[in-house]
Amino acid sequence: MEFSPVSIYQRVSVDAALYVLRDINRNMTVTQNHITTGMRVEKASDNAVYWSIATTARTDNKAVSAIQDALGMAAATMGTAYTGVQSVIDVVSEIKAKLVAATEDGIDKNKINEEIKQLQEQLRSVSESATFNSDNWVVLTNDATPTQPRQIPASFIRNADGTISIGMLSYHIDNTPVGATTSKDARYLIDDRATGSGEYGVLTSAYFATELGAAQNYVLMTSKNGTTTGQVVISVTSSTTQGQIGQMISVVDAALTQLTTVGSAFGALEKRINLQNDFATKLHDNITAGIGRLVDADMEEESSRLRALQTQQQLGLQSLNIANATYDTVRQLFQNF
Structure with missing residues (x-):
């Protein structure tokens, strides 16, 4: 078988x-x-579309983070500049008070003048110290152009066609003068340029005196490097007349008005920077959350x-x-x- x-x-x-x-x-x-x-989408092979979107969003988020850093620096710079202007306003107010006191009968004007000189030295000290990260927005030097606006990176924009652009916050410290320069063009505290006469600094501009018709071109201080011929630093002596003191008080009062304008401009820009920084922070968080929803x-x-x-x-x-x-x-x- x-x-x-x-x-x-x-x-x-x-x-x-x-x-x-x-x-x-x-x-x-x-x-x-x-x-x-x-992560559920770690590499392109996991989900090519989501991986591509997330990768682009991550690079954009790094740019937004850099914008946040720039805004933080700008806010600190603005805060320093505003503090400087506020301190200068306080000191100039003191000088005004001293000049008013000098109109009293029997007052020792020479002693008053010593106090005024100390306050004027304080004005320069405060102005030059209002610096953050070597950037001073209140003292104009030879390296800066008075009519050129200051710009701060404020936003990172990806357009619909894929191109990118950087939005800027511009601050015109001084608008380009139309016709002759006036006291309104003094948007710095001090103008130390060698090519000028101090006209862009509130403390160094003689235009307040000329516009008021003062007998002399009174200034709170002179420019370090500019042409100061004919300018007279505000001071009093025993021979200073009441009329001269009155003109000095008017010049100082006009300077205080312009200082208030400068301070308001810095304060408004600082507020805008803070608002933009808050937006950038929320944008960064939202992009991060969006990436997470795609790939986490x-x-x-x-x-x-x-x-x-x-x-x-x-x-x-x-x-x-x-x-x-x-x-x-x-x-x-x-x-x-």
Whole structure:
């Protein structure tokens, strides 16, 4: 009698169990990676569209962060400039009070003048000290152009066509004069340029005196490097007349009015910088949140999925053990043939 060959190597149930277990292990690896990295889209192969959007948004967010830093520096510079102007207003007010006191009969004008000189020295000290990160917005030197606006990076803009641009905050410390220069063009505290006569500094401009028709070109102080011929620094002596003191008081009062204008301008710009900085902070946070919604893993969901896959893995191992046991039983039946 002849027996036809019989194959016992048909392991359909074992192969099926292995296939299911491999699929479970693969899903577990993906889920564990999501939990470990915190991201469900880590590379372009995970989701090309989301990865591209998130990558572009990340680069934009770095630019927004740089804008925040620039605004922070600008706010500090503006705050320093405003503080300088406010301090100068206080000192000039003191000089005005001293001049008023000098009109009293029997007052020692020479002693009054000593006090005025000390206050004038304080004016320069305060003005030159109003510097942040080597940037002084209240003292005009040879390196600056009085009619050129100061600009501060304020926003990062990605246009619809993909191009980018930087929005700027511009502050015209001095508007370009129309016709002759006037006292209104004095938007700095001090103008120390060698090419001028101090006309762009409130404390160094003689235009307050000329516009008031004063007998002399009174100034609170002279420019260090400019042409100061004909200018007279405000001071009193025993021979100073009441009329002269009255003219000095008028010049100082006009300077105080212009100082208030300068201080208001700095204060308004500082406020705008702070508002823009608040917006940049919220924009940065929103972009970060948007990136997270695109690529971040939901940790609760991933944790639940991992627990489910671990349960499936245990069941898959049990199924494989059962399939292997069944196969061994069949193999033993045929081992004697």
